[in-house]
Amino acid sequence: MNEIRQSVNPSADSLLIGGVNLLSRLFVGTGKFSAHEIVPRVLAASGSQVVTMALRRVDWKNPQENILNFLPKDTILLPNTSGARTAEEAVRIARLAQAAGCGNWVKIEVVKDQHYLLPDNWETLQATEQLVKEGFVVLPYMSPDLGAAKRLQEAGAAAIMPLGAPIGSNRGLQTKELLRILIEEISLPIIVDAGLGRPSEAAEAMEMGAAAVLVNTAIATAGDPVVMAQAFRLAVAAGRLGYLAGPGERRTTAEASSPLTGFLQEG
């Protein structure tokens, strides 16, 4: 097969998004940490280059320090539009984030359903169309529907971020089959976001061919977030190498009889 197949070169494997060649395929979220102070150590352990954060009103009663103060200088900031329930609100948040001087990447997160926190694909598409026009590098968080993903691709999204399971559920790849279809059919990077609870699940997503994963809750709420961040880093790298190497074969059992093709031997 070597005549045709190109050989694998893991050291040259990078993920190109928004003009940036990312070496780390683990994106990390900064929500739910017990304290912002732990974030720098978590990020160092995770090796992540892309980090998400949320835009919120300053709370005068409980002032919190800006999360940006805790991120390494060259981190790529991926502000999300969490809190938005409509495309309009998402667009507004994106513009605000950009005005803060965060760069032009944005993760669109539009959730109307407060029970499961499932994203609204329709509003997400509207927001994507608008923000792409305004020059943003748009990474939409969405419910894995092929039709919606195709439209997002057509609208100019830089990647697609389908959920593995509802936010915070830590249930792993509940949407595995749908993710597989997206990975098959959509040529944009597929970044599995939400629901990954264990390093093995992140590895599984990478083995399936996901371009990257975004992990927040599983790291932030682990007993030791720094060690968990390291575990996810290793898992993502392992899964990616496994994918590049090509899955191993399963020995088929020898066929003693040939009920379906035996006729070819006769006369």
Add this chain to the structure above:
Amino acid sequence: MQLIVNGEAQEIFSEYTVFQFLENKAVTLKAAVVELNGKILTQDHWQSTFLGPDDRLEILIFLGGG
């Protein structure tokens, strides 16, 4: 005079600029975002923009999020 700041009514002295307001509130100015009456106000305008009665001010910062 009265303003709406982050959705709540606030009383301030007149002749405050946005910059002074933020300073007064001890808001770390790095990467704070300000929206005045529905329009984004970039940092370079904070010192020159005066607040008026019934202005709606949104002051936002980045916090942890997924």
Add this chain to the structure above:
Amino acid sequence: MFYERIKEWQPKLSAAAWASVSSADVERVLARETLQPLDLVVLLSPAAQAYLEALAKKAQALTVRNFGRTMGLFTPLYLANYCSNQCVYCSFHAGNEIARCKLTIEQVIQEGKAISSTGLQHLLLLTGESRLQSGPAYLEECVRALRPMFASLGLEVYPLATEEYRRLYEVGIDSVTLFQETYDEITYAEVHPAGPKRNYHYRLEAPERACEAGISAVNIGALLGLSDWRRDAFFSALHADYLQRAYPGVEVALSVPRLRPYAGSFNPTAAPVTDAFLVQIILAYRLFLPRAGLTLSTRENPQMRENLLPLGITRMSAGALTSVGGYSETNNVGSAQFEIADQRSVPEVVRMIRAKGYLPAFCDWVNMREKDAVGL
């Protein structure tokens, strides 16, 4: 355009490449769920011949899962056999002395009634390539005449323009069948020395035009045995995959016609497609495209058709004739395009299908398009 893919893959498919596929490669592909074009190369390689039974088991399981144990039925009706081409492998070759004729609309209706009385609901209309004798206007008249009698009509004629496909779709054609014959340009030029069919690209792009025009289903394939069958099978399947991705709303199907005896003296230089090779092709198509239709014509003999049935076929012809008309007693029988190997009647084919544990499906598509809009 699909031609880009052909150019991309053509240089990779050398004899050495086929030979370099190992048993380990085949086993790897057998274990895989979703296949890529490289896996298709593996399935069509010499190494895969040793794995036919394992491939067949998987192909059967996939087909049953996606289609159930059903077999769609249809039959072809040749409306005319006038032809301006000189395809060296075909009886309708312009230089061949055969009885040429064309059905009148009254005859078309008679044929339709005769076929319809067998219970068949899906009819495939064919002609030779002659815009003069059997042009789009004639085709349209035939479609109008037959539409009331059949749930769905298909067309297998010469390549048409997008507008012509659109018009015929409006009038009542649901599917378009068009075989590239061979994807190899050199062989293609050799076997089509004269006539409009010489235009390789116009033919290659026709299925896309039909899809653009809104057609519901396309059926493509190569005439196996004209040129190197491994390459032609590879490109046929790749073409089907390409069409399916570009037009997700269209049902895509592949056919596996093998060269048959006919009224001519063409002897292909390419290796013949043995039964074992035909099986390999069918299995490769099924594994690479789990949801594509696979159509079997009556070029194959009864035993072969019965044996191929459980391997991935989803549609077969029954009671077919390849002469012009011929279904009703009263019509002139113009010379046939190729010999029918399986001459069983519709009831006999139905019995055979049932005996294999499959359900004969006379109808799986009903044309519901507004008849008023086109004056029907």
